[in-house]
Amino acid sequence: MEPLQALQKSVGIVGCGPAGMATAKTLLRKTKDISVDMFDKKELSGGMIRYGVAPDHEDRYKSFIRAFDEFAKTNKDRLGVFHRREIEKEALSEMRRKYSAVVLCTGAQKQKALDIPTPNTPLIWPAAKVVGWYKNQHKESPPLPAASHVAVIGGGNVALDIARMLLKSPKDLVNVSPEVGAALKESAVSKITIFRRAPRPETNQALKELRDLPDTLIAENSRVIKQPPNNRKTLQIETPVKIEKIREESGKIILSVRNTETQTTKDITCDFLIVSTGYELGSPFPLSFSDNHFLHDGFGRVAGEKNLYAAGWCKTGPRGSLPHTLADATQTANTILSDMKQSP
Structure with missing residues (x-):
């Protein structure tokens, strides 16, 4: 040296x-x-x-x-x-x-870990692993062909980037490897639910880009933000919420989600869970x-x-x-x- x-x-x-x-x-x-x-x-x-x-x-x-x-x-x-x-x-x-x-x-x-027990299953990936996949840093693909509903814990820029990549039309993909492009074309994802601890400003650039996705309905809680005439995909934002429990049952991931304003709790089932809790x-x-x-x-x-x-x-x-x-x-x-x- x-x-x-x-x-x-x-x-x-x-x-x-x-x-x-x-x-x-x-x-x-x-x-x-x-x-x-x-x-x-x-x-x-x-x-x-x-x-x-x-x-x-x-x-x-x-x-x-x-x-x-x-x-x-x-x-x-x-x-x-x-x-x-x-x-x-x-x-x-x-x-x-x-x-x-x-x-x-x-x-x-280092990616932050969740503060609750999380099942050890291939149906749950950290965001860094998803990013590493579409950036061609490793070859393991997420189970997108079998996942119609993907949930994302966290609402930062990385979470929104991932949502945009999974909802984007295959014809609009750029700078991805042939393998990643093929996997995204075969994806069955039609709905993504993002869980945020706090509301995100609508002026945020990443959220604006999600609004530009064609044929995608965007809603925050029960309020529809964007509803195109031929929506084939959905982006649902749940906020402000806390994830109380995560479990795996019969090949599905079930999240117990508490709204921190109303204190009501509900279960939401997804096929694939991405944890994007920051670094x-x-x-x-x-x-x-x-x-x-x-x-x-x-x-x-x-x-x-x-x-x-x-x-x-x-x-x-x-x-x-x-x-x-x-x-x-x-x-x-x-x-x-x-x-x-x-x-x-």
Whole structure:
């Protein structure tokens, strides 16, 4: 893990997602006196915008990744990018000895588990596994040909992305592998029910895109939001609700759902359940954290650790858009440069 160049200062970055990319670009653009090495366990740079964005949204982010790849080529004398290099506790300690500063840009890597017992069955998948399937990261297909009713616990962007992918007309599919495309064409899904803890603003862009799906009736509780003349599919949003119990009976998943406003409870049966409850830090490093992020001083310095910094979701928690992440990473990079000036 030697720095690329024997410059006075060197920075090691763990993670080649948006936060890592923005940190590296800011550091190298603002000074000629440092070198930067980046390490990522994946085969390619991009993090969540490469591996987590729904296929029909990929084109929005390709230019961002291309711009970084071009930047890396132009600055190859001071920037090293190393893939398939997973940094864990021991490797981080080594990095901290060898680099003037180390920046953690590891994101939120672990999906949150439900707080109730869940049957161990192939009829229940975590959202990350569904995303990994349609992003062609593994070959196991969900049981879509036998599932007319799919339920999704969680109403964040990932949940809405999954709903959109499963309800979309096969002719409108883009950026999917032939295998995924064939599975979606054979899908029997005609209804998706999303369970949300709190109402979602109707102005949300992801919900707007669901409204644009042709031939899909959309309802929130008993209120119809959209009813096309020839609706063949249904998106039902149940909110605000809490899932009290999940059980499997006779090849079906049955959810006991309580409305937290009316306190009424009902059972809803589905053929396939997707759990999309968000992400948490999931870090292998023995560092202090709270509210799903490393503790820090507000500017990127990890609490109680010399020359160790954080940027992106591992600093802020899993929230915010790409521009928010880029601004946060720029703040951390500026903090590093300020600290280096004060301790030459």
